[in-house]
Amino acid sequence: MTTFDDIVIDHSKAESAFSDELETIEIELVVLDMAGTTVKDEGVVERAFVLAAERTGFVSAGDDRDEALDYLRATMGQSRIEVFRALAASDDDAERANDAFEDAYAEIAAAEGVQAVAGAEDLLHELRESGVKIALATGFSRRICDILLDALGWRELVDVTLSPAEAGRGRPFPDLPLTALLRTSVSRVDAVVVVGDTASDMLSGIASGAGLVVGVLTGAHDEATLRDAGADEVLESIADLSELLGLDEE
Structure with missing residues (x-):
């Protein structure tokens, strides 16, 4: 598993060419994370993880x-x-734990519903109206991705998931991002x-060569963590992205 200890961040990225030339480079694609960025998490990932641990015993209590x-x-x-x-101790244990996690996540989503982060759906409409392509990318499997997409009715709003x-x-x-x-x-x-x-989102965006890498504070990591991972900009929420990209001026 890749962590961040051995990854060196060039903080000059914060002065990216994209930020300096935002008005001259046409934005063609925005790649948005799902849980914590466009979809409310409300601790569901951690709760599903604990349920998976309890049901499979892949990691002991305490x-x-x-x-x-x-x-x-x-x-x-x-x-x-x-x-x-x-x-997990083995690939088989990991597969069982992952299956249990997905079952637990699906159960919680069905019982409590799935909600978008405030302003996320409006942003999708604004991007589409501006001719910008939209990708939703996630660390979840296709199964969970589809549960979220169907619950929110977003399939027709995005170009690729x-x-x-x-x-x-x-x-x-x-x-x-490159795919x-x-x-x-x-x-x-x-x-x-x-x-x-x-931080994983920031590192992935930087590694892909994306012109602008943006962190939001509605999910897992705080501003310091996002900036340490190389974020060009950090916003309170996805609702502020339209202004950053100048979509509200069109």
């Missing part, structure tokens, strides 16, 4: 489980199956904006 939860929080945004592989298995590797690798770029026929990588709520 200090071991507390350490596992700390690891989960640190690696939010990364492929869930890869997180379980890092924590991606889980790690469909891109090759999950975050912090660049595969998700979105290829599938939407974007002409240049610096015309891509990557937005997320975790």
Whole structure:
């Protein structure tokens, strides 16, 4: 499992060419994370993780489980199956834990419903009206991604949706933004904006060469963590992205 200890961030990225030339480079694609960025999490990931641990015993209660939860929080945004592989004793245990996690997440979503972050759906409409392509990318599997899409009715609002298995590797690798770029026929990588709520999102966006990498504070990680991971900008929520990109001036 990839963590962040051995990744060196060039903080000159904060003075990115995209930020300096926002008015001269046409934005062609915005890659948005799901849980914590456009979809409210409300602790569901952690609750589903604990249920998976209780049902499968892949990690014991007590200090071991507390350490596992700390690891989960640190690696939010990364492929869930890869997180379980890092924590479980074997691949078989990881697969069982991941299946139990998905079952628990689906149960919670069905019982409590799924809600968008305030302003997220408005942003999707604004991007589409502006001719900007939209990708939703997630660390969840296709199964959970589809549960969220169907609950919110967003399938017709976006151009592509991606889980790690469909891109090759999950975050912090660049595969998700680059696969979105290829599938939407974007002409240049610096015309891509990557937005997320975790350090993994920031690292993935930087690694892909995206012109602008934006953190939001509605999810897992705080502003210091997002900036330490290389965020060009940090917003209170996805609702503020329209103003940053100048969509509200069109």
